[in-house]
């Protein structure tokens with residue numbers, strides 16, 4: 102939507118906006134919170150002030166060094182922008198890698214000469230009038246994303262620069278993995294026209310109702326509390342964000358969309374903006390028909406909604422968009438997508454599964470000692486009824502009350518077949534430095550014991566691929582793999598199992614795996630000189646092109662497979678992993694000097710740096726606590742790190758570490774905390 106202003110007036114307006122924004126930044130300088138009033142109101146209403154503040158520590162006006170190469174590799178970004186009537190829009194821009202890049206930690210450059218998106222996207226006109234944008238740099242295939250908010254300015258015919266105001270890497274929850282292929286020889290001048298309208302068309306409504314993902318743009322005016330939507334002399338901040346769930350998570354009623362607000366990072370950037378400035382723009386990608394459906398209108402938050410089918414995953418929080426205007430923007434057919442899998446975090450929301458939020462009371466019906474360190478527990482419902490359904494890879498969250506009275510939650514893979522609904526079997530390895538969970542289970546649980554559990558979840562689902570499935574297990578990592586072997590066999594699908602343990606005595610379920618896999622299982626004993634050793638390179642080299650590999654075991658094994666995959670150019674979407682961490686018996690005590698807090702902490706073998714910081718009430722951001730989301734990544738000032746995460750790339754690990762899992766190699770570390 103273009104408005105005819107002379108270039109002189111535009112420049113004056115942009116100058117005024119930027120100057121005002123600087124003044125605004127100064128006026129906020131006494132308040133060190135990275136959140137504006139709307140975000141704080143929503144955090145408070147949601148009861149998440151503490152976690153919001155904790156996670157807000159990742160917000161900075163400097164891009165993390167490790168993200169700089171990530172930005173330059175991307176072919177897709179999402180931008181939020183504001184039109185002359187004050188409506189907020191989201192656009193998706195595609196371009197040759199390098200079309201977006203960081204000049205330094207505070208400045209991003211956008212090169213429109215190598216963008217392949219439609220030239221008539223309203224983004225280009227809107228930024229001429231209002232330079233405030235939100236930027237989401239997202240790689241769907243790896244679920245990595247980086248948020249940047251700032252002001253954009255045209256510096257020559259093709260290039261734009263964005264001054265970073267706020268940035269942080271986001272957690273990867275609810276992102277469905279897709280691979281984007283881009284043929285950059287495309288001629289975008291041949292694309293059909295951008296269409297627009299007010300009333301949603303039936304095919305658009307259907308696309309939205311079946312969507313598993315969309316992006317949302319929101320904005321907030323910062324200075325004048327009662328500024329009108331068309332008063333651009335008041336500075337804005339804008340945000341672009343991702344939303345995802347299983348198809349059907351967006352409810353469409355005429356021009357009204359209702360969206361559940363799942364548990365997130367507690368910062369509430371989108372809802373905080375809507376609280377202050379009730380407008381939003383959504384963009385849905387029609388992956389099959391190469392177009393974007395962009396909708397914009399008024400938005401409002403719905404608190405404490407009745408949610409009998411658990412659509413909101415327990416928050417009872419929804420938000421609504423009333424569509425006032427839509428745009429349908431073609432994207433080049435040379436952009437193609439390959440869907441890979443749904444996020445394991447997507448809440449299930451149908452009625453049949455709503456019972457899954459209940460606490461289960463289970464009774465131990467049998468205990469079997471599989472090896473010296475591993476016991477199998479068969480669990481039945483206390484009322485001997487049917488148990489909630491599971492899938493291969495599911496785990497059972499068990500809530501234990503230790504003799505000290507402390508309650509802890511531990512997750513164990515379910516090894517029984519997904520066809521079995523009368524009992525679950527879990528295998529528990531007694532940790533040499535147990536923090537209470539495995540020791541309690543081994544020593545206290547006997548046939549007849551009762552325990553509480555939450556409904557099973559699946560963070561390591563087995564996909565429905567056409568090719569062969571390679572299953573690799575290390576030690577106790579056999580547990581989810583065991584349920585996968587049973588499922589693959591019952592579905593008559595091709596698979597091979599490669600199972601590593603120290604010795605045959607340490608290998609649980611050796612006979613069982615051998616029997617089910619029938620000639621398709623290979624065993625390796627790392628401490629037995631006569632045993633063959635697992636050759637990851639040879640295994641992955643010999644795999645056929647459409648093979649998928651599932652690995653569960655210690656960090657070292659998973660990293661060996663991921664690194665080999667990189668070297669052999671495996672599609673990362675075909676490597677699925679679940680970590681059981683590193684055996685902490687080799688962990689040593691070390692000290693960490695925290696430069697920002699001006700404190701020194703001691704980290705004992707059985708705890709992580711993050712554990713100690715939480716105990717000491719030192720605010721740091723975190724989410725997964727498994728080295729998978731990157732939320733807890735911090736800058737390393739000095740010291741050698743043993744990286745155990747699955748988030749940071751090799752080059753990023755030179756500058757940062759994930760403090761939930763990674764440790765010092767020596768006795769000391771200095772970190773920017």
Ligand code: FES
Pocket residue numbers: 722723724725726727728729730731732733734746748759760761762
């Ligand atoms: S909290 Fe997710 S990587 Fe550390």
